[in-house]
Amino acid sequence: QLVAERRRCAFRVSPWNLRQYRHAGAVNGSVQLCSHTQYCVGYFLLVNDQPEVDVQACNVAENPVQNAICEASSLRLKRLIKCVCNEDMCNRNVTRRPQPSQPPPTDSHTVEKVTISTIFIPGFVLFAFIMLIAVKWRHRFKECDKKTPTMLCSCRTAPTHPINGADVELQQAVGRGHFATVWRGEYKGSVVAVKVFPAGHKHKFSSEREVYELPLMEHPGIARFLGAGKSRDGGQWLMVLELASCGSLQHFLCTKRGSWIESMKLSQSLSQGLAFLHSDLHRRGLHKPAVAHRDLSSSNVLVRADGMCTLSDFGCSTILRSCSGLPGWRRPTGSTEDPRQVGSLRYMSPEILEGSVDLRSGRCLVQADVYSLGLLLWEIWMRCSDLFQDSMVPEHCLPYETELGSSVTLDQLLVHVSQMSKRPSIPKHWEWETQELVTDCWDHDPDARLTAQCVVSRLHALQTTCTL
Numbered sequence: 024q025l026v027a028e029r030r031r032c033a034f035r036v037s038p039w040n041l042r043q044y045r046h047a048g049a050v051n052g053s054v055q056l057c058s059h060t061q062y063c064v065g066y067f068l069l070v071n072d073q074p075e076v077d078v079q080a081c082n083v084a085e086n087p088v089q090n091a092i093c094e095a096s097s098l099r100l101k102r103l104i105k106c107v108c109n110e111d112m113c114n115r116n117v118t119r120r121p122q123p124s125q126p127p128p129t130d131s132h133t134v135e136k137v138t139i140s141t142i143f144i145p146g147f148v149l150f151a152f153i154m155l156i157a158v159k160w161r162h163r164f165k166e167c168d169k170k171t172p173t174m175l176c177s178c179r180t181a182p183t184h185p186i187n188g189a190d191v192e193l194q195q196a197v198g199r200g201h202f203a204t205v206w207r208g209e210y211k212g213s214v215v216a217v218k219v220f221p222a223g224h225k226h227k228f229s230s231e232r233e234v235y236e237l238p239l240m241e242h243p244g245i246a247r248f249l250g251a252g253k254s255r256d257g258g259q260w261l262m263v264l265e266l267a268s269c270g271s272l273q274h275f276l277c278t279k280r281g282s283w284i285e286s287m288k289l290s291q292s293l294s295q296g297l298a299f300l301h302s303d304l305h306r307r308g309l310h311k312p313a314v315a316h317r318d319l320s321s322s323n324v325l326v327r328a329d330g331m332c333t334l335s336d337f338g339c340s341t342i343l344r345s346c347s348g349l350p351g352w353r354r355p356t357g358s359t360e361d362p363r364q365v366g367s368l369r370y371m372s373p374e375i376l377e378g379s380v381d382l383r384s385g386r387c388l389v390q391a392d393v394y395s396l397g398l399l400l401w402e403i404w405m406r407c408s409d410l411f412q413d414s415m416v417p418e419h420c421l422p423y424e425t426e427l428g429s430s431v432t433l434d435q436l437l438v439h440v441s442q443m444s445k446r447p448s449i450p451k452h453w454e455w456e457t458q459e460l461v462t463d464c465w466d467h468d469p470d471a472r473l474t475a476q477c478v479v480s481r482l483h484a485l486q487t488t489c490t491l
């Protein structure tokens with residue numbers, strides 16, 4: 024297809040390379056109208072039955088002389104058009120290329136006029152048709168298939184759960200984090216928790232919402248998500264969640280000691296929630312990719328009325344997509360993100376503190392979560408009355424609070440946790456299996472740590488073998 028470009032005439036060299044054009048020469052004088060018409064033409068001499076460019080120019084539809092001679096009105100037909108061209112007449116209307124080197128033609132010669140569109144338009148139509156079919160199939164294919172990486176996986180096309188801000192009533196603030204305030208409220212007649220993000224933290228809202236809305240995300244160990252949307256006045260972002268009536272695990276442990284059975288309930292539900300979060304699931308044609316939490320702490324674990332833990336606050340999480348050739352996972356703040364700026368310092372693994380983690384490896388992020396899980400198990404069991412039968416149950420302490428105080432810095436943790444490989448102290452009288460479970464979670468070597476699923480199994484074994 025020939026293309027008019029301002030006052031130059033050009034033709035497309037190849038249908039596959041849309042950017043490659045060859046100029047057909049400057050257009051001037053009588054053919055200045057070129058810029059106003061699509062009727063670019065090429066004139067080819069037939070030499071030994073092969074078309075050879077004689078003249079390429081813009082055909083001026085408004086010019087009746089040229090139309091008459093070269094049948095320009097037929098240019099849109101997808102076929103070769105022969106036209107007999109008197110050299111004088113052609114010269115009046117087009118810019119000629121230098122004459123070909125072969126013997127000059129006789130006074131009147133046959134000129135094959137080839138519109139490039141003759142070749143390229145059918146090719147383009149065929150190409151567009153194939154693309155249309157491909158796009159249709161791509162949209163139809165919601166299920167994940169590793170063999171066809173270009174298909175859109177269900178984990179990218181999960182339906183959203185919009186709410187109407189007018190249906191949400193805020194009653195009392197129950198918690199506050201860096202990015203949002205959490206309220207006890209009512210939504211369509213049910214008591215719920217409403218996480219309210221100021222307009223400026225929309226990115227946090229969107230990141231967290233994306234995790235909650237992944238397919239198959241329903242699990243007792245994950246806070247139940249009911250929907251998200253804008254507030255009634257449009258100035259804030261709301262996320263409606265199941266209300267955990269005992270609040271955060273930190274709050275729960277501060278106020279309550281537990282029996283071995285209660286502590287095991289907390290530990291098991293917590294580990295099951297994390298094992299689920301880390302799992303890559305394909306079920307009923309849907310895909311839930313593995314997710315690394317990246318901000319596990321006792322204030323981001325909630326306790327329900329039945330004494331079970333649920334994971335919440337996925338604003339720093341990373342979705343580890345395994346399903347396509349598209350980017351491996353979502354990075355909340357870009358590829359140059361410093362992992363030490365994501366999550367609570369106190370619960371960060373030594374390799375994250377050191378900044379030595381390869382962020383492209385989802386495995387590293389998952390292993391860092393297990394380190395935090397070890398600290399959480401220790402935190403729970405330090406409030407278990409059955410594990411301190413002959414002594415007082417200590418007051419609730421955050422990890423490293425006894426050693427480093429209630430507010431820790433990166434430098435302190437680097438020395439204590441990373442360089443000196445210190446961990447919270449474990450009472451010596453605890454069963455060996457109990458001690459080993461936490462130490463296997465917070466091992467200095469990430470590869471030596473348990474997986475969350477393995478922690479679930481070990482806890483199960485511990486529950487059945489420990490007679491307290």
Ligand SMILES: Nc1ncnc2c1ncn2[C@@H]1O[C@H](COP(=O)(O)OP(=O)(O)OP(=O)(O)O)[C@@H](O)[C@H]1O
Nearest residue numbers: 198199200201202203205216265266267271322336
């Ligand atoms: N579903 C819930 N039910 C009851 N309390 C909740 C719920 N969700 C959150 N909270 C309370 O609100 C607090 C803050 O919530 P959350 O950690 O989600 O906010 P955030 O701004 O994302 O926090 P962070 O500073 O850790 O990023 C929690 O520590 C908890 O006490």
